[in-house]
Amino acid sequence: MKSARKPAAAKPSRRVLRPEGAAVINLPRLFLYHRGLEDSVREGITLLTSEELAGRVGRGISSAQVRKDLSRLGPLGRRGQGYNVVGLMRKLGRLLGLDRDWRIAIVGFGYLGHALAGFLEYREEKFHIGGIFDSDPSLVGTRWHGVRISHVDDMEKVLPALECSMGVVTVPPDAAQSVAERLTACGIGALLNFAPTKLKLPARVAVRTIDLASELSILTHHLRRGLRD
Amino acid sequence: MKSARKPAAAKPSRRVLRPEGAAVINLPRLFLYHRGLEDSVREGITLLTSEELAGRVGRGISSAQVRKDLSRLGPLGRRGQGYNVVGLMRKLGRLLGLDRDWRIAIVGFGYLGHALAGFLEYREEKFHIGGIFDSDPSLVGTRWHGVRISHVDDMEKVLPALECSMGVVTVPPDAAQSVAERLTACGIGALLNFAPTKLKLPARVAVRTIDLASELSILTHHLRRGLRD
DNA sequence: AAATGTGAAGAGGTTCACAGCG
């Protein structure tokens, strides 16, 4: 199919994806930098070059990438010197929302829910479990490290008072959409979803889905071929 | 900084990233298509257009994207008609390694390990738990649904006989690198890592890391700003 | 001198629009 197409008609760009010449920031990478800076602070390092930070973050990320990413946030480094570790970490922390605490509601308190609760409460000081919901009668009414476990049906009654801004959904796939909608209706603005479902939610809600089956399947493909990720 | 640079010196591309004009396939997306096709089969649909498949997979993916992705794998559709659901699913399944079963070793059998084991054994028919390792003496020697739980220290003795090709690492961050190296030494070729650690492994090993703290932090950023993901 | 910050080039991935074919 050697299409020739309209050879050279003046075509003045029919669609403008980003009306403002908006900045493009890559959050996962900024988070990696933040973690690298945290480590540096722990080791007592106060100044880092883009090269050193790139090395810390690991393979794949170049010093040029680091500089490009950081320069978008303003002039953060000192030429000839490098970046002030503490100052930069603060700035990134603010941008990533890590300069304050967050309360999280967990819906679905099976093994995965337990795992996440433990992880958040003990490994991540910025995140706290604000509420737990499940439908298992033997769980409802009990407490997990002081946090009351409520019935999913009572979400509308209980959740608004808990001051949670994020929700984690670890319920079976067929319940995920309904749970997500109800969380949203209760004012939750961001969801971490572990159900292999494409959640349909209003645009104002931020959603991230972690799809374990998909991750595994990508690995199996790599096992087949000698491909790298 | 209005750099003018070397204005137009013929510069013949100094580095070749991909020596062969290699195809570029996006595995996560192919997996989504596969799932969409599975659903269609369940509903008894035998023919799908790129538009319909795109609609099933959800927002963000256009029919042009679907066609482009699929056409890379060969001529799979029928012009004027659409794609044969079963045939396409088979082809994608083969590519993704879903046409056979896989045995997985889980290292670290806390809540997260339990959650994954249950998920794999009961929700994903292609994946089976081949071995479980932990360092907790009260777990070692017991069985989980027939699978013996061995001590992590015995990995070299036990694992090779279990015929596992993939490993899941759910141990604490400081143990992850060592566990990953030992799994690799036992012949494991692909790892799913839940520790927030940059694993350094030989290039032949495929690694995917799921970083919960990073996911949450991206969500907090979205909560701050009104940005969408 | 050393390392940042940044236009410009390069590479990769996505969308367009139409040729090609059932």
Next chain:
DNA sequence: CGCTGTGAACCTCTTCACATTT
């Protein structure tokens, strides 16, 4: 006709290389 398959345009992201600043 209708839908796939696809070259070309387009857009985004990364890398280069150097002007700039401390």
